[in-house]
Amino acid sequence: MNKADFESDLQQQLVALNREKQPERELWSGIELALVNSPDVVNKPKSGKIYALVAGVALIGLVSLLSFHTAQKHPNGSDLIASLSAQxxxxxQALLVQFQDQPALTSNWQEQVAELDKAELAIKAALKNEPNNMALLKLLQNVYQQQISLIERVHSPKWSQI
Structure with a gap:
């Protein structure tokens, strides 16, 4: 069935439809009985309106307070970068002080740390343009972890630990 046939068939069925549907039984007596026996719906006490108004104002205040606290808990990208860098x-520095008396296993470990420092500076430069870029933040954190792991591995190899 194409669209034109469907539309014309639907239109014929709508025309043939009985517009006035009568209830199977008389409903007014039930409606009248419900109105007579129910409490006065029209004249409810005004205290209900006051309670509703107070509840609405309290809800708005609570949502505002929660959004304010949520905004304070999540630092922006620049604050996070500064915090990560300081940490x-x-x-x-603590690791370098701890391992200063121990000999390093390789002689070029400081060059490797310097390369990771260059990577850190490049990532921080990119983060100045996009401070909330999660991929760059994770990359910066990964570079930091690589530096820490490098310092630990060079000064305390696994084969010397029991």
Whole structure:
């Protein structure tokens, strides 16, 4: 059946449809009985309106308060970058102080750390344009973790630990 046949068939059925459908039984007596026996719906006490108004204002206040606290809990990208950098520098310096008396297994480990520092600067430059880019933030965190792992592996190899 194409669209034109369907439309014409539907139109014929709508024309043939009985417009006035009568209820199977008389309904007015039931409606009258319900109105007579029900409490006065029209004259409800005004305290219900006041309670509804107070509940609405409280709901708006609660939503506003929650959104304000949520906004405070989530730092923006720049704050997160600064926090990550400060935490990494503290951890890196603590490891370097801890391992300063131990000999390193390789002589070029400082060059590798310097390369990771260059990668860190490149990622931070990209983050200045897009401070909330999660992929760049994860990449920065990965570079930091690689530096920490490198320092730990160079100064305390697994074969010397029991």
């Amino acid at each position: 990494h520098q503290q951890q890196k």
